[in-house]
Amino acid sequence: MPLKDVQIVSGLVAALAGAASSVAQAEPAGPVITSYPSAASGDGATINGYNLSRWAEDWSAYRDPAKRTDPLDSLKYLPLDDDGDIYLTMSGEARLRMNMTSNPQLIEGPEQRQDIIRLVGGADLHVGDHLRFYGEIAHGQLSGKNVGTPSGSLRNKFVRQQYFAEAKGRVGDVDFGVRYGRQEFTDGPNLLISQRDNNTIRFVLNGTRAWARTSKMRATLFDFETTDLGNGGLGDDVPDKNRRFSGVSAGFVLPGQWLGGSNLYFDPFFWRQRNHVGTWGGVVSPAVRYYAGARLWGNVGMVALDWTLVHQYGRFGNRPIRAWQAFAAQSVRLGTDKSAPRIGFHADYGSGGGAFGNGTLRNAYAPFGNNIYFSYGLFLTATNLIAVAPNISFQPIKGVQARLEYQFSWRDNVRDAVYRANYSPYIGTERVPGKAVSRIARAQIIYAISSRLALTTRAEYLQAQDVLRAANYKNSAFLATWLSFRF
Numbered sequence: 001m002p003l004k005d006v007q008i009v010s011g012l013v014a015a016l017a018g019a020a021s022s023v024a025q026a027e028p029a030g031p032v033i034t035s036y037p038s039a040a041s042g043d044g045a046t047i048n049g050y051n052l053s054r055w056a057e058d059w060s061a062y063r064d065p066a067k068r069t070d071p072l073d074s075l076k077y078l079p080l081d082d083d084g085d086i087y088l089t090m091s092g093e094a095r096l097r098m099n100m101t102s103n104p105q106l107i108e109g110p111e112q113r114q115d116i117i118r119l120v121g122g123a124d125l126h127v128g129d130h131l132r133f134y135g136e137i138a139h140g141q142l143s144g145k146n147v148g149t150p151s152g153s154l155r156n157k158f159v160r161q162q163y164f165a166e167a168k169g170r171v172g173d174v175d176f177g178v179r180y181g182r183q184e185f186t187d188g189p190n191l192l193i194s195q196r197d198n199n200t201i202r203f204v205l206n207g208t209r210a211w212a213r214t215s216k217m218r219a220t221l222f223d224f225e226t227t228d229l230g231n232g233g234l235g236d237d238v239p240d241k242n243r244r245f246s247g248v249s250a251g252f253v254l255p256g257q258w259l260g261g262s263n264l265y266f267d268p269f270f271w272r273q274r275n276h277v278g279t280w281g282g283v284v285s286p287a288v289r290y291y292a293g294a295r296l297w298g299n300v301g302m303v304a305l306d307w308t309l310v311h312q313y314g315r316f317g318n319r320p321i322r323a324w325q326a327f328a329a330q331s332v333r334l335g336t337d338k339s340a341p342r343i344g345f346h347a348d349y350g351s352g353g354g355a356f357g358n359g360t361l362r363n364a365y366a367p368f369g370n371n372i373y374f375s376y377g378l379f380l381t382a383t384n385l386i387a388v389a390p391n392i393s394f395q396p397i398k399g400v401q402a403r404l405e406y407q408f409s410w411r412d413n414v415r416d417a418v419y420r421a422n423y424s425p426y427i428g429t430e431r432v433p434g435k436a437v438s439r440i441a442r443a444q445i446i447y448a449i450s451s452r453l454a455l456t457t458r459a460e461y462l463q464a465q466d467v468l469r470a471a472n473y474k475n476s477a478f479l480a481t482w483l484s485f486r487f
Contacts, residue, residue, distance in 0.1 A: 035175055036213040040251055040265045042187030042220055044195075048451055050486060052195050053184045054091045054122045055134045055162070063087075072452075072487045085129075090487075091122040091136075097482030098144075101377055106426065106464065106473040110146050116154075116482075117141040118200050120161065130169050134183075136162040137234070140200030152229025152237065153199040159229065159237045162204055178210040182227065185209065187220045187249040188269055189295045189308040191327050191348075191382065194370040198378075201229060203368050206239040207246075218251040226368075245367055247271030247291070254298075264298035269310075273367050278316055280363060281355040281425075285317035289365060293325075302333040304342070316361045323364040324351045325382055331393070341394035348374070352384020353413035356430045363416065371421035374407070376442055376460040377478035378421035385419070385437070386410045401446045409437040411467060418467055426473055434466035457481040 039045060043056040051057050062068055062077035063084055075090040095118040104112040122136035142155040152159075164181025182204050184195045196203040205224035212219050223246040230236025247270050254264040271291040278287030293310025305328075312323040331344025350364035364383050374380040374387060389407035396402055411418055417425030418437050442460040449455060460478040 035173065035215045036218045036251065037253065037265075040253070040267075041213065041218065042211075042249060042251065044186050050451075052197055053186065054136065055124055055164075055183075057089070057091070057124075059089050060087075060126075075487065086125075086127050089124040089126070091120075091124070093118065093120040093484065093486045095119075095482055095484040097480065100479045101476060102478075103474040103476045104146065105420070106379060106462070106468060106476050108474045112146040113144040114142055114147055114154075115144040116200055122162070130167060132166045134162060134164055134166070135160075138201055142200060150231070152231050153196075153201045153203070155231055156201050156229060156237070157232050158234045159201055160234055161202060173214055175213045176211070178208065180208050182206050183209065185222065185224065187222070188267070188271075189293075189306075189310075189327065189369075191308065191369045191373055192291070192310065192325075192366045193368055196368060196370065198370075198372050203227075205245065216253045220249045222246060222249075242276040244274045245271065259300045262298065262300040264296065264300070266294065266296050268294040271367070279423075280316060280361060281357070283317070287314065287316045287321070289314040289321055291367075302336075303330065304333075304344075305330045312364060319354070319359065319361050321361045323362050325349065325364045325366070327382070331391070339395045341392060343390075343392045345388065345390040346373075347389075348382055348385070348387045349412070350382030350385045351412055352416040355416055355425070357415075362413065363419075365423065374409075375421065375440060375462065376444075376458045376480065377462065377476060379440075379462055379476065380409060380438070381419050381421045381423060383419040383423060384411050384413055384416045386412055389440075399448045401448075403444045405440075405442050407438075407440040407442070409440065409465075410435045411437055426468065426471060428471035429467050429473075432467060432470035434470060436465035437467050438465050439463045452487055453483070453485050455481070455483050 044052050046056060049057060059076035062073060068074055078088040078090070080086040080088060097116040099114040099116070101112040103109060119139040120136060122134070125133045138156070138159050138161040140154065140156040142150045160182065162182050162184060164179050164183045166177065166179040168175065168177035184202060185205050186194055204227050206227060207222065207224035209220060209222045224244065225239040225241065226243040226245065228238050228240040249267065249269040251265055251267045254262070254266055256262060258264065269291065273289045275287045277284055290313050291310050293308060295308045297306040308327040310325050312321060314321040326349045327346070329344065329346035331342040334341045334343065351362050353362035354360055355363050366382060371378055371381050374382060387407055387409045389405050391403060391405035393401070393403045414433060414435060415430065417430040419425055440460060440462045442458065444458045447455040458480045462476045464473050464475050
């Protein structure tokens with residue numbers, strides 16, 4: 001999207017973003033209501049009214065003053081006309097976090113400590129049922145020990161994180177909508193595209209998203225440029241002209257009588273990613289990569305499943321790209337109560353090969369996936385990787401959710417490197433023998449102190465195996481804890 005167009009939309013919501021900046025603390029709400037099931041509309045999950053993407057929340061029920069139980073509730077519905085059809089919803093977040101890592105980058109050396117602050121303020125202006133303007137600004141602070149030079153996604157004085165205009169309507173049984181501006185986009189498998197909430201500043205794109213939805217089918221068309229984040233004020237976070245992401249994501253509600261009773265969704269997709277400065281094996285070259293795939297997910301009785309298969313093809317310079325990724329997560333609830341423990345495992349595959357040579361490039365690549373799935377410390381990603389991780393999730397006491405997992409990791413191609421979450425290789429791993437990469441033990445505990453306040457702790461220990469040890473990489477421990485307040 002041209003910069004001048006972004007600035008036009010920015011002007012429409014600048015006043016809203018300015019008002020939101022005075023909110024030092026934040027929290028979320030419920031999804032935009034559509035005929036298609038809102039949990040599967042491609043906007044992420046909404047729990048207790050709150051969503052990672054704040055614009056996906058619907059607080060219109062607070063039109064009734066009786067539903068507001070404290071002063072912050074009044075900020076969720078601020079009528080601007082006598083009828084209440086024009087109203088403003090304010091939102092915000094404050095997150096205090098600390099990360100500790102031994103042997104950063106798996107290289108023997110002093111530990112790293114990151115002290116992180118995230119502040120976000122948002123404003124959502126609804127003009128009747130068909131028009132809205134959303135604005136959101138954020139501040140990211142990072143200090144500590146051995147932190148290096150943080151990127152704009154980790155340290156950012158101020159950023160216009162999101163700003164867009166949206167129009168929607170209904171024709172017959174079909175809901176239509178179009179959104180233009182800077183926005184989060186998560187309409188696809190989380191391991192391929194996500195907001196990357198682990199970062200201080202979330203991943204956002206610039207461009208247009210349009211959709212059509214019925215009660216059983218939906219389709220999303222989009223065309224975006226990524227965002228080049230600076231570290232300074234509001235003017236240095238601009239669309240990246242070198243990287244463009246476009247395509248279509250669809251969805252179908254499968255018949256509930258299948259498999260003896262189920263709640264399943266089938267989401268095919270076809271995407272194109274263009275990168276004028278693609279990098280593999282130390283070579284920089286233009287790249288065009290296509291993604292043809294599908295996701296099957298939902299519940300069959302007490303079994304939850306989430307399966308994705310995607311074929312990637314295109315060109316890296318004058319070399320063809322042929323790659324695959326497959327993700328399969330499944331678990332079973334051990335009891336009829338929704339809070340009963342769940343046991344399961346996930347098995348994941350990302351092809352590798354060709355980065356350090358000529359001919360076909362077989363390295364898989366996710367556009368902007370959720371890499372903490374493979375390592376809380378961001379030590380690994382689904383490129384030249386095979387991973388199997390049994391896990392258990394349970395509620396030891398009310399308000400506390402715990403998850404334990406043990407992951408075995410191998411590489412797919414022994415002539416290719418092992419890759420970090422940012423796709424940089426562990427130098428030297430392409431020259432050593434072996435398949436076993438690591439074993440990772442990890443645990444997460446989330447304590448919901450209240451609907452707005454949560455304490456999260458993550459712990460992980462990576463034990464280097466044959467490949468990493470042969471290239472002189474070390475074991476590493478990672479610990480993160482943070483307190484997050486939202487409204």
